[in-house]
Amino acid sequence: MRKSFGDKIIDGIIVFFMAIIVIIMVYPLWNTLITSFNEARDSMKGSLYLWPRKWTLFNYQSVFKTDKIFKAFIVSVARTLITTIVGVFISGLFAYVLSRKEFIFRKFLTTFMIMTMYINAGLIPQYFLYRNLGLINNFWVYVLPGLVGAFNVVVIRTYINSLPASLVESAKIDGASELKIYFNIIFPLCMPVLATVALWVAVGSWNSWFDSFIFAPKQELSTLQYEMMKILSSSMQSGVKQPDYLAESHTSRSTVTPNSLRAAMTMVATVPILVVYPFLQKYFVTVNIGSVKE
């Protein structure tokens, strides 16, 4: 179909609006990026729009040289890696078990698991449970509660169901054990869905701050997000005490402000996500639809 003149105008209007949307999506992060590379005292003068005025790496140095922030960064990395690797692997295993049509407890276990998506005892009973399990102020409170998510298992199972059943059957005839079938046959074939689930789990774990706030408030277990939360709320709220490293940093030669430090931390927290995400983008659509159909 050849485009008429009117069509071209409509195209132009749509492109124009899309460009505005892109700017609205990108600009806040861009502004944070240039703030993170701009000298903190200079940033306070304002009017920093498109490019840093006084380049510096000091904000990033502060992030990695401030002991508390650096430790929080390590905790964030550790919790994310452990939760993702272990979580995806064992969610996949359970999904495989639930995909086996002849399994006698399949229906019961599926219902038992799906119910957990809807029932929720609420924050306080949850807190008491973690306390009784010794998880309060314990690193594992970051890992255990989110290790096997019902939704993720359902998504992986749907994917496994779409694979030819003969794969498993012929392996069984060859005498392979269940674990072997999962490791050698199902797991490699499920890479697209596992990659997507891994991204969800990783992003969820990396971005979480509430569990630090409620279940693991002690400083040694603080995460990058939680440190950002502390800085953000101290700059928004007059009564809240700033984290002490902000006060300390003023005594040094160069200075760092809550805003600049937070800008650098925001970039540190964002870059890993931006790096992995284009590789996984192609899987979003298939998995998204699969999960809705379920």
Added chain:
Amino acid sequence: MFNKSAKGNFLDEVRKQKALILISVPYFVYFLIFSYLPLWGLTMAFQNYKPQLSFFEQEWIGFTHFRNLFTDPDFYRVMRNTLGMSIINLVLSFVTAIAFALFLNELTGPFFKFKRVVQTISYMPHFLSWIIVCGLVSNALSMDGGIINELLLATGLVKNKIHFLGEASYFWWIVGFTNVWKSMGWNSIIYLAAITSIDPALYEAAAIDGYGRFGRMWHITLPGIKSTIIILLILNAGWILNAGFEVQYILGSNGLVLDVSETIDIFVLKRGFGRSGGFAFGTAAGMFKTVVSVIVLTLCNKIADWVGEEKLI
């Protein structure tokens, strides 16, 4: 599932499926502990709970906490906020995601690459944490060099800077648009996918019938994804009491707009942990939320199922 004829058959099956059963046990225990065991804690809602006493020594007080909850003016305030923000979020996120998908779909031919770029960028905010997003929003809306105020001043739309986050009447909308910023692209994925399943012949027929671009969008594309829209709308309506927690907690943390910012989740948190002896009351409030949510969700899922089947017939 179970063979009527013989117990022996069942045991045979168990023996044959020993591996599957053994693998399942840890998962069963895991869900039992982390999802079902906390339900026991709901008994607190009916007790005059004292942490130093054991379960058998607690005093049972029936529905007192619930009576207190329903006579608490704060409860009605947070319910109003929860429902208000939920409805704004629901409507805004649907309208924007659908419109975005419709217009994105119009970018064809030479604009294909551009469309890809827009899509990729629009999904991105979905992966940022609420802390980061709220930080960006509070920077943008800041009185102190925030880009929105600068733009409004520069274009002469306002004479004085607006204290966006200090003004109660803006708060729900700020939360709504923050949600739009974060999830519009992500939410549009499903509509874009639904659009691809529309028969292209329909467009050609409509073009021959003299429909223009907007006419085709309105009469072909939109009806083509109507069932997807309806089902998603019903399913999402089920989460009406989940107006969110993090945005309101962070953006409302300056304390100026608490009246309109606190949702039921914040109420549970503040009452449960904020006051001594608040555990039981907080549990009761949380339980109210869960019970209502489960009812609404079940209802919505049933309706969605029913609508879905209707569509197939």
